[in-house]
Amino acid sequence: MYGLPSSTEMRRSLPKKTIYSRFELRAAQRDRFDADISRIDIVAEVSPATVPALAEGERVKKFYLLDVQLKHRECQAKNLELLVRLIPQNLIFALSFDGEVRLALFCSRMIFSAWQPAGSVRIPLRGLNLDAVWDEIVASIGAVTPTEGRSxxxxxxxxxxxxxxxxxxxxxxxxxxxxxxxxxxxxxxxxxxxxxxxxx
Incomplete structure (x- = not known):
């Protein structure tokens, strides 16, 4: 899935009702969230336990891939930022709509990749530790090329x-x-x- 090793795959549903009740969202937040998002599943965990060749990083110990089924093509960044604040993990969102996927993650702000056909989306696992892998993923999703001396x-x-x-x-x-x-x-x-x- 998304080019990740099969050892990382998992399938755990993250029901919206659980998110609403556990994090005590206000009615306006729930309505906004429900208007954009149909379903959320945790589909992969990348960590030294699931990919033994990767060492733990100083900043990144593991990260999760969430499959987010959208009700329409455009999702408000606020909804994804809310999930990032509520779930204290490094998260990558695979936003799915009508056979296409767009990757998103939070790195000082929400960054998004372009929409691509679902079968062609790949998440690169390049680097010796999870810090390097995460930086590579951020760079590929955000189309960012760091200049020398900058992260x-x-x-x-x-x-x-x-x-x-x-x-x-x-x-x-x-x-x-x-x-x-x-x-x-x-x-x-x-x-x-x-x-x-x-x-x-």
Whole structure:
């Protein structure tokens, strides 16, 4: 399943009613969760016990793969973040809808892969320990290429910061082009200089 060894496979249902009662979700959270998600199953556990060739990492001791059947193609990230907060484990979500699968996990924020046909999705197990394997999985799902000296998580934060700065620059440039008052236009250009400097 998803290219993982058969020794990792398990099939344990995670009923929504259990999630609601155990974690005492508010009515709005339950409704939002129920509107997106049809069923959740724990389908694999990757740990030194299930894959003896992998050593335990400092950060990652094991991780689970959850098969999440969706009611429609788009699932709110809040629902998955809720599961991440409620279940204190490293989790990968295989979001399934209409014969396609999209992988997701939390690494400083929810990251998602592109939708792919169900049979073609693979989760790479490359590395000597679970820290390295987890970083490789995060990089492949998020299409992240860490620069030298940065971890995958640091690179995601850096990419997010860069994207926000680029968006701010774009907004300010539009404002500066449409501004009629010379003094205000000058102030906007000074702000732009600062943001562009930060971008470097």
């Amino acid at each position: 995958v998580a640091e690179q995601i934060v850096q990419d997010d910061r860069r994207a926000k700065l680029l968006h701010q620059i774009e907004v300010l440039e539009r404002k500066a082009r449409s501004e009629r008052q010379p003094r205000r236009k000058s102030e906007l250009f000074e702000e732009l200089k600062k943001l562009k400097k930060e971008l470097e």
